[in-house]
Amino acid sequence: MKRNIGLNDYVVLIDEKNNKHIVEVTGEVQRVKKVGVIDTNILIDKKYGSSIKIGEKVFHVLEPSMQDKIQSIKRKAQIILPRDAAQILMNCSVEPGCIVLEAGIGSGALTIALASIVKPKGRVISYDVREDFIEHARENLRRARLEEYVKIEKQDVTQGIKEKELDAVILDVPNPWDAVKHAYEALKTGGYLCAYSPLISQVENTVKTIRKYPFIEVKTIENIQREMIVGERGTRPSFHMLGHTGYLTFARKILPERIF
């Protein structure tokens, strides 16, 4: 990207602690929360990868990557972290062109990851029952410039799924087991079901329900991540570590057994 920053570009500002803020270069003065007041005109014609000083803080200015888009979202609900989103994408074999459904949309973090991969021809369908979450997530998607790849529906996934032949159905709801039957029917043969749940009891109910339908490759994993700190005197794992995010249950639709 040799091109310099232009009017109407979206840029990400990254501070020294890796806090990220996506800003639209409107040519106007904006007040950005946790950043300060910025005259976006000063960004125009600067090189991507440069640094600017706003108040006392220095920010790197870059084109927003998928990671930037996820990490800069405003959080309303607990989000699915990129580390778990990564496992969902891989274990559901989400590729460009896929049609995937997620429920609920939450703050849209997973939605951004999914839309970034299925685009430009694929689509994300997002169900949520709460209007406020939908509006909040839509704003995050707009800032990530991924709105056009996502179809949001105010819909309860445990009441049914209208779509058919889906490549993947991803459930981040309190009672995923109530949507397993609908997911089975909505998936294409070979399509993937995923449920993200913090509690063991949720995993148990989901797995037991999955086992009633023709699914294969049923597994539940926990993904744990630890940072390594490379210091002057030597290397060690970080003392700070998130002990738990959620369990990820995966399954894959086949046809009812008919051996030939």
Added chain:
Amino acid sequence: MKRNIGLNDYVVLIDEKNNKHIVEVTGEVQRVKKVGVIDTNILIDKKYGSSIKIGEKVFHVLEPSMQDKIQSIKRKAQIILPRDAAQILMNCSVEPGCIVLEAGIGSGALTIALASIVKPKGRVISYDVREDFIEHARENLRRARLEEYVKIEKQDVTQGIKEKELDAVILDVPNPWDAVKHAYEALKTGGYLCAYSPLISQVENTVKTIRKYPFIEVKTIENIQREMIVGERGTRPSFHMLGHTGYLTFARKILPERIF
């Protein structure tokens, strides 16, 4: 995919232990290692998602997904597992259309993951110094039908990188630090560097070299995965667990500091 299996399709055969084999429906009798002798004609016109019996074993027949493609490769060298490939894709923000370089190609497991995501417009460039690895990986890519998205070069990444403006450079070589300078020059501004290394000493040398160049968001993570077993009497973590795969170091290119 309502369509039935047709001549010249590639299908994946999955047994009860989730061993996977990709087979081309050539209309001929084939001997598939660990599967047996199969007359591929019997597959034609069957439904995807059906099961077939070969010898004493039952196999599910599906269209190969990204996961199938990775899990069915023939291994020559130690591969980067899907769990780590997932973190690489996410942390390097690999999206459709990206141009990414990896070195070395190994058995092509990461190559398949990368190609599956950057396609159809993006490209993977794979460097390796060993002709036998290249040939082996090429065969795995051919079976995964991803060959056209990968440009393989017999090239030593520590000697230089010809390409410019790359979205990501991923190093799976014993001495990644010797390629850091080349990676910096080959990356676009905002592009990502990743090094995968099993040893702490490799991490230390890589991080120390990275710190000499204008990179931000430098971090090293270890990703650990544990399966949960949902049984009749209750749930517990699996006794079987891989204690270590490799450390993943990430960094992101910016321009040499010029604050304005």
Added chain:
Amino acid sequence: MKRNIGLNDYVVLIDEKNNKHIVEVTGEVQRVKKVGVIDTNILIDKKYGSSIKIGEKVFHVLEPSMQDKIQSIKRKAQIILPRDAAQILMNCSVEPGCIVLEAGIGSGALTIALASIVKPKGRVISYDVREDFIEHARENLRRARLEEYVKIEKQDVTQGIKEKELDAVILDVPNPWDAVKHAYEALKTGGYLCAYSPLISQVENTVKTIRKYPFIEVKTIENIQREMIVGERGTRPSFHMLGHTGYLTFARKILPERIF
């Protein structure tokens, strides 16, 4: 221990893979399983810390330590590993002189750890319902020379505990919740209850029952251990790792609430 090996001593033979065998120096020729035929006379007057060759294998000869005693037991049932025994000892504050009850005895691995610490004045009381386990464990205790500190009872801990004023009660039975009431009554004020269970459902039932009684400091932990391999080229975690042993639930008896 400057003294040399003498007649009637118990010695531990340790091979290169750290397999351990406790042998009594009877002055006779013995056949030791996985070691071979050994004339114990050749050990007499040798120095502790020397090495002997038996068949093709070399063994270090040492006085048996607590670790040796645990690691050399013959296993009949699944044992509580030293890593978990260590947490039990610490979290139950087991000290010399304590009177502790365990149920069941299993192969006697935890029994050896407990007896080693409470001796010489304390005692371990071991309940088990199976005569064959009792006999097997007794033989392991005899070889560890700790028999005199352990009182074994053929008794079902879920049917009641006769003893009173116990310092600790440790439950390694499938249904620990059925013994919680008995444990509460048998413990001294300030005494510790511990339940070792592989399954989450067991943990849940136990914790819910514990909460019905005046216990404080109720907690459940999972203890995970990973070995680090220091090699010529660098250091890394071991690839081999036990993914799970059991959850450890602890609680401590107080009197029914009366605030003054």
Added chain:
Amino acid sequence: MKRNIGLNDYVVLIDEKNNKHIVEVTGEVQRVKKVGVIDTNILIDKKYGSSIKIGEKVFHVLEPSMQDKIQSIKRKAQIILPRDAAQILMNCSVEPGCIVLEAGIGSGALTIALASIVKPKGRVISYDVREDFIEHARENLRRARLEEYVKIEKQDVTQGIKEKELDAVILDVPNPWDAVKHAYEALKTGGYLCAYSPLISQVENTVKTIRKYPFIEVKTIENIQREMIVGERGTRPSFHMLGHTGYLTFARKILPERIF
């Protein structure tokens, strides 16, 4: 312990967050940090296991256990946590009657664990180079009533160890490798060496030095602990987790190889 609280007893006060404070029942009014002002006379003749109200807080009153003694120490330096102390005790086979050396003493947390187990006949020898640490630890030991079992020396363990025939030598110093030779000479045959180090580079230097001497059973472990939260709606691992404490390296002295 049917006996009630008496004059000159030491009691532990435990609040609802498991903060612990050991208090001597002097019959006087005391100001206890983080507890408040307490007239110790009100404790006399109360039952152990009762609760008292001091200001707005309720405290359980118990006889101090080994855990209480460790958890109530005033911290000056970073302490070795009970979870790691437990592994040290087990892997060094520390039993009643053992003579063990530790260096440095730090705040005395490990010292309390060691003294609790080797007493009444064994001894802990503690080296430290800092007078202020020694005084601070001595006060913690006095409060734990374990002072008589510990011999504290203002001594640099890397300069030599005077004692001989030790059962264990435990090194919690920045450069344990400089004390390995001294530890070898000070240990009895079959005795255990332990080094506690947060950094990989420390582990590497220590292990490489250990390999120059006749030690067997050389291993380095990392011990990780995670709490499980049993809630109303289900069970999950705690979100809060300590990512790292230190690596534990163990080794065991044998004689220089002489096979007979």
